[in-house]
Amino acid sequence: MRILHFADLHIGVENYGRIDPNTGLSSRLGDFLRTYDELVDYAIDSGVDLVLFCGDAYKSRDPSQTHQREFARRIARLSDAGIPTFLLVGNHDTPQVMAQATALEIFPTLNVADVHIGDRLQTYVVETRDGPLQVVALPWIKRSDFLATGAARGMTHGEINEAIEQGISRAIQAQVESLNTCIPAVLAGHVTISQSTLASEQTMMLGHDHVLMSSNVALPQFEYVALGHIHRHQVLNQNPYVVYAGSLQRVDFGEEKDDKGFCVIDLDPSLPRGSRLTGFEFVTNGARRFLTIDVKIDPDDDDPTATVIEAIESEDLSEAIVRLRLSLPAELEALLIEGSIRDALGPAHYIASISKDVADRVRTRLQNANARGLSPQDALRLYLDTRNVPDDRADVLMKYADELIAERE
16 A cells, blocks of 8 residues: 655745746746646556645635645546545644634535545544555644633643643544554644754744644554644654655745655555554655855955856756855945846846845944834834845744734733
């Protein structure tokens, strides 16, 4: 039995994109769909028995019709090929309002064949060409649902998260105790595991995470633990395998060095529990490259523009999203010809930023007339703008500022 495990598709992330003249859509949407197509092609060509998606189909909880259409087209291809798909609900698929449908519920409504939705913490039995598979689903658990029960009255934020984590652990254990030992079982979870290494997707996370220990999910009753929510591919445990597939595409420069792709596992249902996993592979894909070019200019450089261009031309910019970071003394800043530098960056798919770290520059201060009446957030944003801080870095700083201000208030 061959299973393909992927997660965190995030259709709708369109930063660092440009409009495709052929479609009128963002080139970044094309990036995400292209790697999604690679996955579907692989599943069909290699005879995969189940595609296991571990949450976050879209960037937004309210995806556009275009994004929904493109996601559904690929699911329909798998269905037409007779490959079942299990879609776990992630935090970006979960509506704010309790009565609203998740972003994935359209498939059962339309009776799309062989599509299963994991929207509850329970065990699902999925029929495949090589026999049944038990999937213990751990979708994103909403903190607001726990608060609505009234059980959290008087609790601190930390106590609430601890209560949720203990509840999840007990619920997983209850499912494990009722598993059929004769049928392979996997856990599909959209959750943060404490031993995992985070990347910059922290800026995309909605709300505050509850965190489980690896020991809460690495149970001997599971042949494999498939995880989503963290964008960096990583193997946390090997007996059983506890794996974040990671995202299919890079979201920003925090993921520049991360490999992107999906996981393929092979199970032999005829073997006894605990020994059914016979193969594991991480398959890399053609995700869009991100490239940072750092150039340090010496004080005695008489042509800093030529130095920067030489450094740019030494890199392969083709189809990459590029940022340029310059470090130079203040007296040479006026000698930089930005137009020539941008021309040298022309082969790149997108120029994310050109930032300058100028030594001995006079500290930036906001004039009283400009700063008067601004909120702390507005003042910080103005300061970051005056320092030409790259957008992705500024967004992270603003996020933490908002949290600190809210905590203080």
